[in-house]
Each structure stands twice: as structure tokens, then as C-alpha cells.
Amino acid sequence: MTTYIIKRLLLMIPTLIGISIVVFCILRAAPGDPLTLQASNESGTVAMDPKMRDAFKAMRERYGLDKPLPVAYGSYMWKVLHGDLGESIIEHRPVKDMILERCGLTIKLNLTSELMLYLFAIPLGLLAARNRFAPPLRRFVCDTGQGVMLLVLYSLPAILVGTLLITYLAHGGILEDWLIEHHHENWLWVIAPIGAVHSPQSDQLGYWAYLRDVGWHFVLPVLTLSLGGLAFMSKMARASLLENMRMDYVRTAYAKGLKERVVVYVHALRNSLLPLITMLPLIIPGMLGGSVIVESIFNLPGMGLLYWQAVTRRDYEMIQAEALVVATLVLLAVLLSDILYAVADPRVRYE
Amino acid sequence: MHKTWRASDVVIALLLVAACVMMYLQINQADRNNERLTALVKQLSADATVAERPRTVEQGNSRAGETATTTAPAATPGQTLAEKEKMGDWEIRYFPAEPATLNPLTHTDYYATIVLSQYLFDTLIDMDPKTLEWKGKMAESWQVSADHLTLTFKMREGMKWSDGEPITAADVVFSFKTIKDPQIDAASLASYYKDIESVKALDRLTVEFKYARPYFLSVEFCGGMPIIPEHVYHYTEAKKFNDQRDVLVGSGPYVFDGWLAGEKISLRRNEWYYGKPSYFDRVIFKIVRDDTAGYQMTRAQEIDRYALTPEQYIKMGKDEKFLANYKRLVYTSPGSGYSYIGWNQRSPLFQDKQVRQAMTLLIPRERMKKDLFHDLVEVSKGPFWPGAENIKVPLQSDPTIKAWPFDPKRALVLLNEAGWAADGSGVLKKDGKPFEFKLMIPQGSAIGVAIATTVREELARVGIQMSVLELEWSVFEGRLKVRNYEATMLSWGGGGIEEDPYQIWHSDSIENQGSNHIGFKNAEADRLITAARVEFDRAKRNALFNQFDRLVYEEQPYTFMFTSKTRAAIHKRFEDANIYPLGMVDTEWWTPAGKRLYK
Numbered sequence: 035m036t037t038y039i040i041k042r043l044l045l046m047i048p049t050l051i052g053i054s055i056v057v058f059c060i061l062r063a064a065p066g067d068p069l070t071l072q073a074s075n076e077s078g079t080v081a082m083d084p085k086m087r088d089a090f091k092a093m094r095e096r097y098g099l100d101k102p103l104p105v106a107y108g109s110y111m112w113k114v115l116h117g118d119l120g121e122s123i124i125e126h127r128p129v130k131d132m133i134l135e136r137c138g139l140t141i142k143l144n145l146t147s148e149l150m151l152y153l154f155a156i157p158l159g160l161l162a163a164r165n166r167f168a169p170p171l172r173r174f175v176c177d178t179g180q181g182v183m184l185l186v187l188y189s190l191p192a193i194l195v196g197t198l199l200i201t202y203l204a205h206g207g208i209l210e211d212w213l214i215e216h217h218h219e220n221w222l223w224v225i226a227p228i229g230a231v232h233s234p235q236s237d238q239l240g241y242w243a244y245l246r247d248v249g250w251h252f253v254l255p256v257l258t259l260s261l262g263g264l265a266f267m268s269k270m271a272r273a274s275l276l277e278n279m280r281m282d283y284v285r286t287a288y289a290k291g292l293k294e295r296v297v298v299y300v301h302a303l304r305n306s307l308l309p310l311i312t313m314l315p316l317i318i319p320g321m322l323g324g325s326v327i328v329e330s331i332f333n334l335p336g337m338g339l340l341y342w343q344a345v346t347r348r349d350y351e352m353i354q355a356e357a358l359v360v361a362t363l364v365l366l367a368v369l370l371s372d373i374l375y376a377v378a379d380p381r382v383r384y385e
Numbered sequence: 386m387h388k389t390w391r392a393s394d395v396v397i398a399l400l401l402v403a404a405c406v407m408m409y410l411q412i413n414q415a416d417r418n419n420e421r422l423t424a425l426v427k428q429l430s431a432d433a434t435v436a437e438r439p440r441t442v443e444q445g446n447s448r449a450g451e452t453a454t455t456t457a458p459a460a461t462p463g464q465t466l467a468e469k470e471k472m473g474d475w476e477i478r479y480f481p482a483e484p485a486t487l488n489p490l491t492h493t494d495y496y497a498t499i500v501l502s503q504y505l506f507d508t509l510i511d512m513d514p515k516t517l518e519w520k521g522k523m524a525e526s527w528q529v530s531a532d533h534l535t536l537t538f539k540m541r542e543g544m545k546w547s548d549g550e551p552i553t554a555a556d557v558v559f560s561f562k563t564i565k566d567p568q569i570d571a572a573s574l575a576s577y578y579k580d581i582e583s584v585k586a587l588d589r590l591t592v593e594f595k596y597a598r599p600y601f602l603s604v605e606f607c608g609g610m611p612i613i614p615e616h617v618y619h620y621t622e623a624k625k626f627n628d629q630r631d632v633l634v635g636s637g638p639y640v641f642d643g644w645l646a647g648e649k650i651s652l653r654r655n656e657w658y659y660g661k662p663s664y665f666d667r668v669i670f671k672i673v674r675d676d677t678a679g680y681q682m683t684r685a686q687e688i689d690r691y692a693l694t695p696e697q698y699i700k701m702g703k704d705e706k707f708l709a710n711y712k713r714l715v716y717t718s719p720g721s722g723y724s725y726i727g728w729n730q731r732s733p734l735f736q737d738k739q740v741r742q743a744m745t746l747l748i749p750r751e752r753m754k755k756d757l758f759h760d761l762v763e764v765s766k767g768p769f770w771p772g773a774e775n776i777k778v779p780l781q782s783d784p785t786i787k788a789w790p791f792d793p794k795r796a797l798v799l800l801n802e803a804g805w806a807a808d809g810s811g812v813l814k815k816d817g818k819p820f821e822f823k824l825m826i827p828q829g830s831a832i833g834v835a836i837a838t839t840v841r842e843e844l845a846r847v848g849i850q851m852s853v854l855e856l857e858w859s860v861f862e863g864r865l866k867v868r869n870y871e872a873t874m875l876s877w878g879g880g881g882i883e884e885d886p887y888q889i890w891h892s893d894s895i896e897n898q899g900s901n902h903i904g905f906k907n908a909e910a911d912r913l914i915t916a917a918r919v920e921f922d923r924a925k926r927n928a929l930f931n932q933f934d935r936l937v938y939e940e941q942p943y944t945f946m947f948t949s950k951t952r953a954a955i956h957k958r959f960e961d962a963n964i965y966p967l968g969m970v971d972t973e974w975w976t977p978a979g980k981r982l983y984k
Contacts, residue, residue, distance in 0.1 A: 092567055124485045126628040135646055197677050206685030211706055229673055229682045230648060241414055333673050335647020343483070 038384040039373065046365050050358065054114075057357040058107050061350055067099055068123040068348045097123050110354065119358070120351030122344075129355040132340060137359075139231065140329070140336035144321045146252060147259040151317070155264055156310065158184070159271025164298070166276060181269065188265035192324055196258040196331035204228045204254060226253040229333045255332045259324050263317055270313065274306035281305075312375045315367035322360055468662075472654075474958075474976035475667040475983035477689045479679055483647060483672045486630040489611050490563060491570040496670075501611070503972065504652055504668060505635035507660070509538050509557075510608030514967035517778050517882050519604065522660075523552065523636070527608065533599035533921055536607050540590040544659040546614045547640040552659075554586035559615035568623030577606050599919045601926055602885060612636065638663040638972050648672060664975035667983070686710055686982070689956040690971070695761045698952045711954045715761060717773060718951055718968040723765040724876035725943040726824070726840070727903040732871045734822055739803040741941040745789045746796035747843050748944055757835050761952060764788045765945035767934045768886060773966045779923055781883060781930040786938050788945075797847055813848035821850035822871040827861045833874060836946070866898050873902075874946070882967075886933065887914050905942040958982065 094100050098109065113120055119129040158180065165176035187195075202208050205227045213221050227233065227250060236247050278284060279302050287297045326338035337356065344352035376382045484497035489506055492498065502508070509524040521527070524538040544552040561584040564571050580603075582595045594607045617634045620626040632641035638660065639652040650670040654663055671687075673679040676694060683691040684707050693701060698715065701707050728735035728744065735741055750764045763771070766789075769782035805813045805820055813820040824840065826833050837853040844851045851872075856864065864870055877889065888894055891914050894901035910933060917929035937943075953969070955962055958980040961973050976982075 093570060093572065096568075096570075126486060126488075126630060132646070200677055200681055204681055204685075205687070206681040206683075210685075227685075227687075229678050229687065230671070244414070244417070245410065331675050331678065333675060333678050335645070335672075339647060339674075347485075 035373075035376065035384055039369070042369050042372075046362070046369075049365060050361055051111075053361045054111070054354065054358060055107070057354055058110070059103070061348070061353060062103055062106075064348070067094075068350060069093055069097070069099065110351070114358070119355040122349050122352045124347050124349045124352075129352050132352070133337065133355065133359060136335060136337045136340050139334060140322070140325050140338060143252070143255060143259065143325055143328070143334065143336060144318065147256045147263075147321060148314070148317060150256055151260040151263050151267055152310070152314075154260075155267030156271050156307075158264070158268040160275060160303070162268065162272040163275040163279070166272075177272075181265075181272075184265035184268060187261050190261075192258050192262060192327045193331060195261055196254070196328060199254045199258060200228055200331070226250050228254055231334060255328050255334060258331070259321060259328045262324065263320070267310070267313070271306065271310060274309050275302060278302040278306040308375075308378050311378045312371050314374065315370040318367045319360075319364045322363065470978065471664045471960075471975040472662070472666070473978065473984070474665055474981040475669060476665045476959075476971060476974065477669045477671060477687065478971070479671050479673050479683075479688045479691055480650075481672075481674060481676075481679065481692075484650075487632050487641070487644070487650070488627070488629050489613050489632065489635075490560075490574055491627055493573055500650060500652070500670060501632070503637075504639040505632050505637045505641060506611055506613070507636045508609050508612065509540070510604070512882065512967060514965035514970050517776060517966055519608065523612070524608065527604065529604060529921075533603065533919075534596045536594040536596070536603060537587070538592050538594075538608070540592070541659065542590065544636070545657040546617075546634045546636055547655045547657050548614075548617070548634045549657055550614065550616055550634075552612075552614070552636060553589050554592040555589075556615050557592045557610070557612050558584050558586050559619070560610065560612045563613070563618070563620075563626070564610070566623065570627045574611070578610070581607070599921070601918050601921060602883065605883070639668055642667070663972045668971070683707075683711070683954055686956070689959070691954045693952040693954055695759050695952065698761060699759055701954060707954070710957055712957055712962070714953045714955060714964065715950050716964045716968075717763060717948065718966070719770040719881050720968075721949050721951065722876055722878040723768075723948045724874065724946040725765070726872055726874045726946060727943050728872050728941075729868065729870055729902075730904040730906070730942065731868060732822065734820065734871065737803045738940055739799040740805070741944075742789070743796035743799040743803070744844075745941050745944040746792045746799070747847060747849075748840055748946075749791040749843060750788070750946060751791060753836060753839055754947065757832060757839075758947065762947040762949050765948045767938055767945060768890065768943075769884065769930065769934055770882065771948075776966055778882075779927040781927055781934065783931040783934040783938075786934065789938075789941070793843070793847055800847070807848050811848045812850070819850060820848065821852075823852050823854045825854045825856060825861065825864065825870040825873040827875070828855045828857050837874065865902050868902060868904065876946075883927075885918065886930075887918060890914060890933075890937070903942055905940075907936065907940060910936055910940075 091100075098106060101109070110120065119133070121128050122132060125132065162177040162180055165173050167173075168176065200207065203226060204210075205225050207225070210222070210225045213219070213225075227247075231251055232244070232248050233239075233251075236244055239247055275298075279298075281302075284297060284302050287301050288294075292301075322338070325336060326342050328334070329336045329338040330342060337359075341353070341356045341360075343349075344356060372384070376384055480496045482494070482496060484492065484494050484500065486492050487497055487500060487505075489501050492501065507522050509522060510519050510527065511522045512518070513520050521541075523540055523544060525541050527536060527538045529536050538557075540552070540554060540557075546552055561578065561581070563569055564575050564578060580597050580600055582597050584595075585593045587593050594603075596603055600606075614634050614636075618626065618629075631644060635641065635655065636658075638655055638658050640655045642651040642653045644650045649672060652668040652670075654666055671682075673682060673688070676697070679688065679691060680693070680697050680700075682688050684704070693713075698713065701711075701713050726744075726748070728741050730736055735744075754760060754762055754764055765771075766786055767782055770780070771782050772780045772784070800813065804815045806815070808814050824837055826837055834853070834855065841851045841853060854870075865873065865875075888900045890901060890905060890910060892901065892906040892911050893899070895904050895906065913929050913933040913936065917926050917933070920926040920929060951968065955969075958976050959974040960977060961975060962969065963973070
């Protein structure tokens with residue numbers, strides 16, 4: 035097992051180099067560079083002013099944008115190998131600082147979403163599976179109907195869900211107006227604030243009030259981020275449980291006279307959770323992608339927002355560094371999922 | 386030993402995780418308390434002892450959220466009791482994008498300009514927002530020599546930087562040198578000062594600028610130059626200066642108080658300010674990138690001044706709850722620029738003046754203003770700011786000019802005169818060739834596409850075939866640079882009360898990728914621009930510009946499209962939130978004691 039893990043870790047090195055080359059080439063091939071795009075902010079006046087051209091040429095040299103591709107890549111990799119992820123040309127700060135500053139929020143957001151996903155998906159899948167052979171009406175409510183609803187949610191893009199949640203549920207939204215209009219002021223606590231990580235004067239709040247404030251700001255983003263995966267996960271839980279219910283050991287359990295509750299929750303459920311556990315790390319890449327959208331709708335300054343901003347500004351070293359970080363996270367997640375598989379299921383062995 | 390997990394194991398694991406989370410939260414909380422305490426201690430010790438030394442460029446940026454130290458002066462001069470009672474409350478403004486840097490010299494974006502020039506740094510002179518006359522700010526008085534080459538500014542006595550150090554002429558000289566340093570990334574700023582030969586401090590408070598050639602905007606440029614404190618910003622390595630993103634010490638009514646990356650920029654009142662102190666304790670710029678979220682946060686009173694999109698402006702008008710707390714304003718101000726369709730004079734189609742006039746006559750600008758912009762823009766009639774009510778100073782634009790109307794019949798007559806005639810199938814042709822061209826527009830603007838579509842339909846009615854070419858900005862810009870287009874829709878931003886048309890309209894700016902990208906070449910226009918640039922009598926100069934304005938109106942090298950209006954939602958608790966010809970001045974606003982939202 036240890037050799038297997040070491041082998042996999044070593045294999046990551048060429049993969050990461052490959053990824054960095056591809057990202058590097060795509061970036062340089064895309065039109066515009068950080069300096070010209072920055073200059074075009076003022077309707078292109080600066081960039082088009084002939085007097086400015088020399089100044090920009092000097093700046094281009096200063097930031098190494100005039101070097102030929104292989105040279106630029108070589109010097110970039112040299113820096114990376116020495117532990118320096120580079121510096122943002124636009125913000126004049128080390129990329130490492132910027133990522134460290136922002137990754138905390140993204141990690142919190144994604145972990146919470148994943149937790150919520152599992153908390154809701156497994157019971158829903160269980161409910162559906164247990165009602166697979168129920169009478170028609172009950173089956174419709176608990177299995178098919180619920181499944182269709184989840185699929186609808188699955189197919190809604192996060193950007194739409196986020197905007198709808200903001201318009202209806204958030205502070206300043208339709209629900210709040212309705213509550214006030216109908217004098218349900220004692221229900222106003224359900225309204226979730228948006229647009230920041232905490233309220234403007236949160237530093238004056240006490241311990242629990244502060245926790246509630248931060249937590250409440252997270253509700254809608256987490257909801258948006260986890261809704262899509264919910265259908266997928268609960269369908270998976272359902273299928274897995276149904277499959278296990280047909281197994282011989284379940285029949286044996288029934289045969290030796292165990293109660294149905296024990297058969298389902300102790301024997302079948304435990305085995306059917308296996309594929310779900312291995313999925314745990316695999317959702318991370320999808321969520322990282324989703325957080326780009328969620329963070330920009332809800333205005334949360336995390337890594338996704340940083341990435342998106344860097345792309346629009348063509349902030350080369352920033353994009354490259356983020357691509358490397360995300361690629362490493364994804365590769366680690368895949369590895370973790372393989373290891374979890376072996377840990378959870380003793381039948382699986384890696385040599 | 387059992388090898389599989391039992392329910393009890395799961396419970397223990399969950400408890401462990403919960404314990405870890407609680408521990409993390411507890412540590413987090415302790416950190417918060419600690420930070421609060423440190424800030425308090427810092428404040429107390431700063432109040433008690435003599436001014437602590439501020440950070441300098443050499444020491445680098447602060448960490449996110451870290452606040453600068455504060456030191457209060459003994460007393461604020463010229464402050465009456467009534468003024469004191471107006472003080473309090475915060476103003477929460479909003480930015481749709483985050484500035485890249487707040488470096489006072491190397492910044493290029495609009496948002497950094499607002500923070501730096503309206504709040505953090507004063508200049509030698511500035512324009513009165515009501516009368517549009519120049520008045521002294523840091524300068525008490527200024528003189529221009531008879532040959533218009535030497536400008537002497539006499540600075541006020543007793544001005545202090547926000548760290549309590551005196552502001553002197555040496556700081557002005559240092560600022561100029563830094564701007565001109567080729568190692569400093571201030572190229573866009575330096576382009577304004579290329580004609581200045583030298584800047585000298587004559588004594589502690591007098592500074593002299595020497596120009597190489599006379600220039601009509603020299604007072605404005607010198608008087609508006611950003612001035613930074615030498616004792617803080619002095620540098621040995623240019624990189625250290627370029628990398629400085631925070632504002633260390635300023636001279637404006639507010640001082641920088643922290644920047645939470647991606648979230649907000651905070652300012653607080655400058656206790657050392659030499660002028661009239663501002664009323665708000667703090668000004669916060671929230672960074673909200675999403676329109677929907679921004680609108681909603683404003684509606685929930687989390688933002689005090691918000692820039693509405695045209696759709697949001699309409700929506701807000703129907704929203705009584707929103708209108709109960711906020712004023713909905715729309716106004717024109719200089720500096721909003723204008724959009725235009727530029728007819729490339731290199732294309733044989735648009736060399737003829739009559740054709741260009743016909744094109745303008747064929748574009749229903751009034752109708753688009755109503756249908757596409759809900760009347761929230763003005764139809765633009767020329768390259769200069771058209772002015773506003775109650776302005777007494779002479780303006781560059783000719784007040785007698787009215788925008789060209791929409792008149793397809795007259796357009797057809799003009800086209801016929803120019804040799805274009807409709808054939809049997811209704812296609813306009815000249816020497817057997819049909820009238821067809823491509824309109825190049827930058828990608829990503831829905832309203833741009835809507836305008837282009839309307840134009841295409843109107844032109845098709847008289848037999849002109851126009852197709853729309855939508856390009857990604859960097860590709861678009863590349864084609865603009867090599868002048869590879871027939872017509873393009875674009876806008877010029879900025880502009881002010883007095884602008885120099887040389888860059889966009891003089892024939893010198895055609896070559897070398899200059900801004901005269903359509904290749905407008907007119908000897909009379911060149912003569913008027915050159916003459917006006919060295920005319921120092923405001924009335925005479927603007928008479929020349931009026932003449933130039935009429936000439937452009939006649940030639941129609943551009944079809945001037947729209948000037949946008951500022952649409953704002955402003956919280957009703959603010960007093961003195963007036964609209965001046967120059968726009969709104971937030972630093973004059975205040976909140977009556979009973980209505981304050983923040984403390």
C-alpha cells in the first residue's frame with residue numbers, strides 16, 4: 035500500500051509539469067497580455083497613445099513579457115521549483131500570499147457544502163430506495179416524484195439557483211417584504227444576509243452572535259453549491275442500497291429472522307455506503323469549479339473569484355499558480371478516493 | 386478487536402470531529418478578541434504618546450485587514466460646535482470591481498482614482514463643483530508668467546500629512562521626480578507631464594513648474610498633480626515603490642484604514658486634515674461584483690450609494706419599500722464620455738462628407754434613446770461636454786448646435802448627390818458597386834448588439850447592407866491599431882470641463898497608432914486645435930473650440946451616439962447630498978444625529 039501511494043505521488047510530478055505546460059501555452063496564445071488589458075481600461079486611450087508605447091515597452095521588459103515562450107517557461111519553472119509561485123503583475127504581490135489569504139474561505143465553503151450534501155443525500159436516497167416497491171401514491175411521493183424534483187434541481191445551473199435564492203430568500207428580498215407586510219416580524223431571523231462573509235459591524239458582536247452572523251452568511255452559498263450534487267448523490271445512494279438489498283447476505287439476514295430495521299440499517303446500508311465514501315474526494319474538483327460561480331454571485335472573496343479575476347486580467351503567474359494548486363488538489367483527491375476505497379472495502383488491495 | 390466500524394465507532398469519530406471544530410472556533414474567537422485588544426491598546430498608546438512612526442515604502446504592504454496606527458492632533462482648527470454636531474455615522478459606497486492597487490502614482494483604474502483623489506489626497510488646486518472655476522486647495526495662490534511657461538504655486542501654511550509631518554514644496558518636487566522616473570510604473574500619469582522641464586522648490590512652501598512650451602491646460606495639469614509625502618514614499622529600489630498597494634500616509638479628508646482583499650476598503654477621518662473636516666467617521670467601499678446582489682444589498686440598506694443599471698433604475702421606481710429609504714437620482718456630469726460610430730476615412734465609402742452626414746441622418750438616435758435606454762442617456766452632439774444649467778463659464782461645445790435629426794428622406798437626397806442610386810431591387814449602387822460594409826463592435830455588450838441591429842435595419846431600408854462584426858476586445862483592439870475596419874462603434878471615456886482634442890482629432894495623431902484611428906484629416910480643424918492649445922484667455926480659447934465643434938458637426942467623421950447619465954440610489958438619511966454641475970460631493974454629506982445607522 036505504501037509503495038503504491040509513493041508511486042502515485044511520484045506520477046503526479048510529470049502530470050503537473052504537463053498541466054503547467056498546457057496552461058502556459060494556452061495563456062500566451064490567448065490575445066492580450068496583462069499590461070495591454072490594464073491599459074485598455076480607459077477606453078484604450080493610453081494604449082493607443084504613441085507616447086505611451088515606449089513606456090509600455092519598458093514595462094513589458096521589466097515584467098519579462100517580451101521573452102520567447104521557452105525562455106519564459108524555463109524561468110517560470112525555475113522559480114516554481116525553488117518554491118516561488120511568482121508574483122501577480124497586476125497587484126504586485128506574491129501569488130502565494132494572495133492564494134493563502136483566500137483559500138481558507140473556499141475550503142470552508144466546499145467542506146460545509148460537502149457535509150450538507152452527505153447529510154441530506156443519504157437519507158433522501160434511503161427514503162427513495164425503501165419506497166421502491168411501496169403502493170403507487172407512496173412510491174410517487176417518496177421515490178419517483180422526489181427523484182424527478184432532484185433531477186430538476188440538478189439540471190438548473192448554479193448561476194440561476196443563486197440569483198433566485200438572492201431575489202426570494204436573501205436580505206432585501208421578496209420573502210422579507212412579505213414577512214414584514216404580514217407582521218410576522220418574529221420570523222425575520224430566517225432571512226439570510228448576502229454579499230459578504232460577515233456583517234459590517236460584526237467585530238462588535240459577542241461569541242455566539244458572531245458565529246450565527248458568519249454562519250448565516252454561508253447558508254445561501256452553501257445551498258447553491260450543494261443543490262446540484264444532491265440529485266447525483268441521492269440517486270447513487272438509492273441505487274447502491276437497492277443493489278445490496280438483492281444480495282444473498284441480505285436474504286440470509288432476513289432468513290435468520292432479523293428485524294427489517296436491523297437488516298436495512300445495519301447490514302445493507304453499511305455496505306451500500308462504500309461507493310459514496312469513495313465519491314467523497316471526487317466531488318471536490320466539481321465543487322472548486324462551482325465555487326467560481328457561487329463566489330462571484332454571492333460576492334465571497336475566495337479562490338474561485340481570484341481565479342476568475344486573474345483570467346479576465348490575464349494575470350499570467352496568478353493563473354498558472356492557481357491552475358497548479360487546483361490540479362494538485364484534484365490529483366490528491368483522486369488518490370485519496372482510491373485509498374479510501376481500499377480502506378473501506380477490505381476486498382480491495384493495491385500491490 | 387473487530388475490524389469493521391461499528392455504530393459506536395462512528396459516534397466517537399463524529400464527537401472527535403465536533404470537538405476539533407469547536408476547538409478551531411474557540412481559537413478563532415480568541416484571535417478576534419486578541420486583535421480587538423491589540424487595536425485598542427494601539428489606539429490608547431498612540432493617543433497617549435507622541436506620534437508613532439508610520440510605515441514607509443521600504444517596509445512594504447500591510448497584511449489584509451491590518452489597520453494603520455492612528456494619532457490625533459491636539460485640536461482641529463476652524464471647527465464650530467454646530468459643525469461638530471454634524472459629525473458621525475458612516476457612508477458605505479460600492480465598487481463593482483476591485484482596484485488592482487491603491488498606489489497613488491501607478492494606479493490606472495477608475496475605482497482607485499475615486500478613493501485616491503476624492504478622499505485620500507488633495508491637490509494644489511481643484512475645481513469648484515458649483516461654479517466650475519479653479520480654486521486653491523493646498524495652494525493659497527498661483528501665478529502664471531507672461532510667456533505662460535512658468536507657473537508658481539504658493540502653498541498654505543501649517544498643512545500636515547496624516548501622520549502629522551508638515552506638507553512642503555519638497556514633497557511636490559519629490560512627487561514629480563517619482564512620476565517621471567522611468568523605473569516607476571507611472572507611464573500613464575507621466576504622459577501628462579512630458580512637456581514640463583523642471584520643478585523647483587523656491588522656498589519651503591513655494592514651488593515652480595517650468596514648461597518647455599506654452600499649453601492651455603498647464604495650470605490644470607500642474608495643479609492637479611498627485612502629491613505624495615517624501616518622508617514615507619522615498620525609495621531606493623523602484624520595485625518597492627511599484628509593489629506598494631496600500632496608501633501609507635495621505636493629505637485628504639480621510640485616511641486609509643485597511644483593505645480586506647476582495648471585500649472592502651475602509652477609510653476613516655483624517656484627524657490632521659488642514660481643511661474643513663469631513664462629517665463621516667468612516668467611509669467603506671464594498672466590493673460587490675454581481676448586479677443582483679448589489680441591488681438587493683442596497684435595498685436592504687447595506688449600501689448607501691449605489692450606481693443603478695437602467696433596468697434597475699426602472700425597477701426601483703416601482704418599488705415603494707426601496708423608495709422609502711432611498712432617493713433615486715439621474716443626472717449628467719462631465720466625465721461620462723460618449724459613444725460613437727467612427728467612419729474610417731480610409732474606406733472609399735466614407736471619404737465623402739455627404740455620405741457621412743447621410744449615415745447620421747439614418748440612425749434613429751432619439752428612438753434608441755427611448756427604446757433601449759429608457760431615456761436614461763442623452764443623444765450626443767459632438768466631442769465636448771454639452772454643459773448643464775446655470776453654468777456661467779464659457780464651454781468648449783457650441784451651444785447653438787442641435788443634434789442631427791433622424792431623416793431618411795434627406796439622407797437619400799444626400800446619397801443621391803454623392804452618386805449613390807438605388808437599382809431595380811432597391812440596393813444602393815455607385816459605379817455598379819453596392820453599398821455594403823461591416824460595423825466592428827467589441828464583444829460582450831448586449832446593448833451594443835441591440836444598437837447595431839437597429840442601425841442595420843434602418844440602413845437596409847434605404848438599400849445599404851451593413852453586417853455586424855463582433856470581436857473579442859483584444860482582437861478588436863488589434864484591428865483598431867492597424868486600422869483594419871470600415872466602421873466601428875466605440876466610446877471615449879472620461880473628458881472634463883476642458884479637454885484637449887489634439888489626441889483624438891489632430892492629423893498628427895493618425896500615424897503611430899495614435900488615437901485618431903479613423904484618420905480624420907482636416908487642415909482647418911488642425912489649425913483651430915493648434916491655435917486653441919496656446920490661447921490662454923478662456924473666452925477666446927473656447928470661441929476657437931466652438932468653431933472646431935461646428936466643423937466636426939458639419940464633417941460628421943463620427944456619428945456621435947450617446948452620453949450616459951449617472952443613475953444613483955442614495956440613502957435618504959444624508960443631508961446636503963446636492964447635485965452640482967460637476968456631480969456629487971460625498972465629502973460634504975452628513976447625517977442628523979437621530980438618523981445615524983453606524984457608530
